[in-house]
Amino acid sequence: MNNSGQRQSIPLTANExxxxxxxxxxxxxxxxxxxxxxxxxxxxxxxxxxxVSARIRLLRRxxxxxxxxxxxxxxxxxxxxxxx
Numbered sequence: 001m002n003n004s005g006q007r008q009s010i011p012l013t014a015n016e017x018x019x020x021x022x023x024x025x026x027x028x029x030x031x032x033x034x035x036x037x038x039x040x041x042x043x044x045x046x047x048x049x050x051x052v053s054a055r056i057r058l059l060r061r062x063x064x065x066x067x068x069x070x071x072x073x074x075x076x077x078x079x080x081x082x083x084x
Contacts, residue, residue: 010066015040016059023072023082032079056080 012020018040023031033052041051060072073083 008066010062010068012059012062015055016062019055019059020082023080027082027084030075030078030081035079 019036022036022040036052056072060069063069063071071082071084072080074080
């Protein structure tokens with residue numbers, strides 16, 4: 001549901017869906033980029049890659065477009081969390 005309480009479909013890629021699902025299973029917990037990379041991407045993924053940051057940015061945009069801005073919060077120096 002968006003901030004106004006209405007149900008809405010959000011078109012997500014498979015990676016965005018897995019990221020949102022993982023964050024929903026860990027609500028209000030700050031998840032580090034390394035933790036998300038380890039849990040959601042192949043073990044041979046480049047550890048210095050910005051894949052996690054890029055996916056979080058895209059997911060934020062998708063959520064904002066559907067009226068759910070501010071659901072993912074950055075905790076500077078630690079990671080990101082799904083608030084709710």
